[in-house]
Amino acid sequence: MFEECDILIPAAMEKAIHKGNAHKxxxxxxxxxxxxxxxxxxxxxLQENGCLIIPDMYINAGGVTVSYFEWLKNLNHVSYGRLTFxxxxxxxxxxxxxxxxSLEKRFGRVGGPIPVSPSEExxxxxxxASEKDIVHSGLDYSMERTAKGIMQTAQAMNLGIDLRTAAxxxxxxxxxxxxxxxxxxxx
Numbered sequence: 495m496f497e498e499c500d501i502l503i504p505a506a507m508e509k510a511i512h513k514g515n516a517h518k519x520x521x522x523x524x525x526x527x528x529x530x531x532x533x534x535x536x537x538x539x540l541q542e543n544g545c546l547i548i549p550d551m552y553i554n555a556g557g558v559t560v561s562y563f564e565w566l567k568n569l570n571h572v573s574y575g576r577l578t579f580x581x582x583x584x585x586x587x588x589x590x591x592x593x594x595x596s597l598e599k600r601f602g603r604v605g606g607p608i609p610v611s612p613s614e615e616x617x618x619x620x621x622x623a624s625e626k627d628i629v630h631s632g633l634d635y636s637m638e639r640t641a642k643g644i645m646q647t648a649q650a651m652n653l654g655i656d657l658r659t660a661a662x663x664x665x666x667x668x669x670x671x672x673x674x675x676x677x678x679x680x681x
Contacts, residue, residue, distance in 0.1 A: 517543070647661075
């Protein structure tokens, strides 16, 4: 844990990094894969030493997000791809037909029709995304959007490398917005 490295990922236990040992950390980036591996005092020392800390509440959000997707799927008793399978397959065939029509319009049909055939990769995807593809896509989108939001908040609030505070601000703001939309706040 105290070796020279670019990225350190404490992933085992809480409070592993504290004011008594944080000054020994030589990593430039620390990704909190465990829940609460850094105490507040340790966090302060690391930040003062210029260490970028990616907070556990962000890193561990992927598992919670995928659980949410699964919950939604179970509520509806329908797999993700089942609803869009036929539509996507037909849309892709229409796309190929459109390309063929455009080529024939541009170059004519001198030697007959210009057949457009899908590659093996495209054929494999023509029937639509698998459930796994859909979950990965949704997870990528959610995590990217959240990361951008954290960075924007850190910049807008002049927090420097304090991504934990930026993540908390974003979380509390989302909760407030939800409560306000539901009429549960006082103005």
